Amino acid sequence: MRIRFEEWLDEQEIDIEANDLFKESIICYKASAYRAALLFSFLGFQTIIKHRVINSKPAKDYPEGEWNQLKKELLNDDKWDKLIIEAIQSKKKPIFNLTEDLREQYLFWKNRRNDCAHAKGNTISYPHVEGFWLFIQSNLAKFVVNGGMKFILQEIGNHFDPARTPIGTPVEPIIRQIPFTIEKIDYNDFLLELKDFSLKHQSKSVYKIFDRNIANMWFQLFSLQDSYCEIIVGFLVKELSFCLEVIRRQPEIVQYFYNKETFIRMLWKKDFSISNDYKAFIEMLRHNLIPKSQLSEAFDHMFNTLDTEFFDEDAWWLQIKENENDGINDLDKLVLIEKGFFTRFNTIAFENEKIAYNFKWGNRNKELIIYYINHFGLNKTVVTAINNALTASNPPFKLRDELTYFYKQNQQQLELHIEISEKNSLSVPKILIGLRD
Missing domain, CATH: 1.20.870 (Son of sevenless (SoS) protein; Chain S, domain 1)
Structure with missing residues (x-):
């Protein structure tokens, strides 16, 4: 049966020499040879420290010549263990940035190693081995040069x-x-x-x-x-x-700024400038980071500022997207519905007919308009605004192209649009009539 220390070892980048010592330690532990287990574990720990020194550039206050001499002596099988102990305990010219408490803990385990090596009277059992392993897991990363x-x-x-x-x-x-x-x-x-x-x-x-x-x-x-x-x-x-x-x-990060109201406002009001910023904006809505009193202002600002490729469900880049952060998903849609985003968009785009009289606004929001039609359908208000936009003296040509492509690919929606127009005595734009198969 594998123990937790084995699993931890698998996650570490430990040199072969030290790893072999730890494996022997685990074998001894499972065989209830706890003195040997602790001894091999301490040697494994010391070996890691030795290799870190050997592979490091000179520590602070160490001239290169002195550092190279230390590394040379660490290759001596008779000296290296004692040199590592001295280096860890040294305060006048420290190699490692250690607290006094950590030095004392290390000294405790060094003495327990000596109990094992010299057959002293102190009892060594499994809690000692497990305790030292916890010490290694908690502190190994602190025993590094500088x-x-x-x-x-x-x-x-x-x-x-x-x-x-x-x-x-x-x-x-x-x-x-x-x-x-x-x-x-x-x-x-x-x-x-x-x-x-x-x-x-x-x-x-x-x-x-x-x-x-x-x-x-x-x-x-x-x-x-x-x-x-x-x-x-x-x-x-x-x-x-x-x-x-x-x-x-990584838009999910915004949730951690829940107590930074000014920062959140500056993000959506000042810094959001590309279509995919809608993803972070939705995360703000999901975590209630924008006060309810500011929602209409925030929605209007997004409509007025950002292009809407984010809402394009047929975009080529969605076919090769890296993860769910690319494009809108069903959960995003639910958040936008719950916060009133689409209700606000319907009011401005269709009821107030901004797509018909504001050239830039209509072009900027063209993908969002198609998304709205796809997910919320056509009615007299939507159809009227679209007809007026397409027949305007200066129509938003990017929106016009997007709509004609959409209706060409969706004949059912085209027929419904024409049916609603005729039922309400609305003049059907010639460009739509010409799209019929």
Whole structure:
């Protein structure tokens, strides 16, 4: 039967030497040889630290010559274990950024290792082995040269390097290490470094598009403790342009800004500018982030500002979409209905006939108009507005082309449109008559 420590090991990138020692430790544990289990586990831990030092650039305050000498001595089988212990306990010239409490915990487990190695009188049983494994799981990421922040950033860099990590590998195991690795006081500095990494990763893209996997990594940061979430919200609010790029690729993030009313208003009022911003807008509606008193204003602003390719259900890019964030889905539709979005659109577009007298407005909302017809049907009000738009002296030509293509592909809707027109003594535009098969 596999134990939890084995599953944790599988998620780590541990060198073969250390991994073999941990496997021997697990074998001994399952055979109730607890002294041997603890001894091999401690050696595995020490081996990881040794390799981290050997593979690292010089620690702070260490000249390159002195650092190279230390790495050379760590290759000596008779010296390396003692050198690692001294390095961890050193306060005058520390290699690792450790708290006093963590040093004391390490010293405790070093002494328990000595109990095992020298057959001292202290009893060693399974709780000791399991306790040390918990210590490793909680603190391994802190035992890195120059501190845990650098370690996490290196892990993230490796994760997004396709030569090291297969694309699609979950980033969550790295994110879960953050509370054990980075102190809250240093978290804002970490986010600055992560932002720089994210932008550099973006710049390597041929199309300079913000990477969806990078955006998902930022989304996963919100799975941490509330205190860490508060810090990241505060950070992103100050980094508005960067935050907008993340939100565009991972719209669900907006839900965590529920207590940032000004920020939310600025997003939809000032910063939303492309069609796919509708997805983040719907997330705002889903989580009640826009006050009810501002909904009509918000809807009007979206109609007046954003093109509506987002609502195009026949768009070619929907056939190759990456995930559900591309285009409107049924749950989005329900949110928009419940909040009164389509009711407001019907009032402006059809009852007030804005599609007929506002050239730019009609063209901008052409896909939304087709979506409305498809999902809510035709009636006298809708048909009247469409007829007036198509027969206007200066018709919105993009909307006209969209409507003619739609009716050409949907003869049933075309016939219904003509039937409603004739029933209500409305003049049918010639362009529609010519579309009949």
